[in-house]
Amino acid sequence: MSNENYHHENLKAELIKKGLKLLDEEGYENFSLRKVAKACGVSHTAPYRHFDSKEDLIMAIALEAHHKFNQCLEEAVEKHPNDNKSQLKEMGYAYIKFFVENPEYLRLFFLSDFANNIKKMNHEPLIDSEQPFNTFYKAIERCQADIQNGERKSVDTNALALSSWGLVHGMAILIAKKNFSYEGDYLELVRKVLWGGTFLNL
Structure with missing residues (x-):
């Protein structure tokens, strides 16, 4: 199983996990779905399958x-x-x-x-x-x-x-x-x- 498939199958949990780390490091203002997507190794549009905005995440x-x-x-x-x-x-x-x-x-x-x-x-x-x-x-x-x-x-x-x-x-x-x-x-x-x-x- 490729890393990409792994991320897609568990993407929501991965976004929350990596999102917490980034939110801690970057702060609210600098936090973005694009940065979380990059940390998860998926396309910048992938998070939108689960979250409409950074506020939702x-x-x-x-x-x-x-x-x-x-x-x-x-x-x-x-x-x-x-x-x-x-x-x-x-x-x-x-x-x-x-x-x-x-x-x-x-x-x-x-x-x-x-x-x-x-x-x-x-x-x-x-x-x-x-x-x-x-x-x-x-x-x-x-x-x-x-x-x-x-x-x-x-x-x-x-x-x-x-x-x-x-x-x-x-x-x-x-x-x-x-x-x-x-x-x-x-x-x-x-x-x-x-x-x-x-x-x-x-």
Whole structure:
């Protein structure tokens, strides 16, 4: 089977994969279907079999990225079905691990010109799709419900969300960008922080 046939049979997936790499390297403004086609080794018209424009391809990249991220958060929740606090800790660990192992997604979501442009596109399928933040926020609400049921002092849901998200997001950026120098296993260090008694110390 020739490379060209391989690309044609798997072209959509290949365009998304190579498109993510190019979007990360080139940025939104310099990104084009022609460049992605070249990276895939197909004609410049081939991508139009699956995508009408570069925006359509970018949306496909974003949807896949959101799906993968959301999936890793849901898997973290499933590890502790009866312990809401442990769900949040596991989710925090999964959050950091996902972005450390996939820094291109971290840049795509938070450190590039993509985020601003995605808002301008107002793409309904992306807005209505499974959102990682919703998965996270539901876990926050379950944790808060536990606090209230235990007759402990109520904690503001948004304050809890901001503090826990801010901590894991900050660690993800510091590790992914290699701003924090450490000779040991970063992810083991993350576990020490999340399970060390200070995270979600409610």
